[in-house]
Amino acid sequence: MTRLLRVLPEPWRSRxxxxxxDAMAMSHKxxxxxxxLIRWGVRLRMEQTARKFMMAGTVFVVAGALSxxxxxxxxxxxxxxxxxxxxxxxxxxxxxxxxxxLLIGVGHRQQTQDQPGGD
Amino acid sequence: MRDSQPxxxxxxxxxxxxxxxxxxxxxxxxxxxxxxxxxxxxxxxARLEESGLISxxxxxxxxxxxxLTRLGVDxxxxxxxxxxxxxxxxxxxxxxxxxx
Numbered sequence: 001m002t003r004l005l006r007v008l009p010e011p012w013r014s015r016x017x018x019x020x021x022d023a024m025a026m027s028h029k030x031x032x033x034x035x036x037l038i039r040w041g042v043r044l045r046m047e048q049t050a051r052k053f054m055m056a057g058t059v060f061v062v063a064g065a066l067s068x069x070x071x072x073x074x075x076x077x078x079x080x081x082x083x084x085x086x087x088x089x090x091x092x093x094x095x096x097x098x099x100x101x102l103l104i105g106v107g108h109r110q111q112t113q114d115q116p117g118g119d
Numbered sequence: 120m121r122d123s124q125p126x127x128x129x130x131x132x133x134x135x136x137x138x139x140x141x142x143x144x145x146x147x148x149x150x151x152x153x154x155x156x157x158x159x160x161x162x163x164x165a166r167l168e169e170s171g172l173i174s175x176x177x178x179x180x181x182x183x184x185x186x187l188t189r190l191g192v193d194x195x196x197x198x199x200x201x202x203x204x205x206x207x208x209x210x211x212x213x214x215x216x217x218x219x
Binding site: 012015016018019020022023024026027028029032033035036037038039041042043 | 139140144154155156157158159160161162164165182213
């Protein structure tokens, strides 16, 4: 049973592991309960992944916005001139990566929130 | 739309006093005819704890009981009102259907 508990991220494993072990030891439907536990573990890990993507995305968006602002400041026509130079286009990459990471994170989060709650 | 039924059932279960996780599962089996799996049950307990609706009591026992907070009691009341509204409307529609 301890091995199956590894499907849960560490904070939840240390918080609930002992209680879940006891519950599983007395389970009358062990296979269903194992599947139920695995589903919860997968969902928690997806939520953790979503949070990491959103944090990384935020950092990239802020860095990208700052670099775009700097590039726009260096150009006569400002933001409108950015696509005309390779170095200013490079400055927009962090912003684009950040937006992509945020969208992935939001998508992950939406998926876990839309899943039915189990039994 | 996320299913919050497990959380609602745990809140209702704790209305008559603190219980540890296994006892909550027993209570829900009695109320609904089906014992929730550990992922469903402890997932609901974790979310309720994070929302401040239940708290874990400090005891010497390895199994720590959970109890409703003041916020949890209020939320349980609100959920029961929602359930009663749905049940009342459902019964009314059933009567109308059976009458026609």
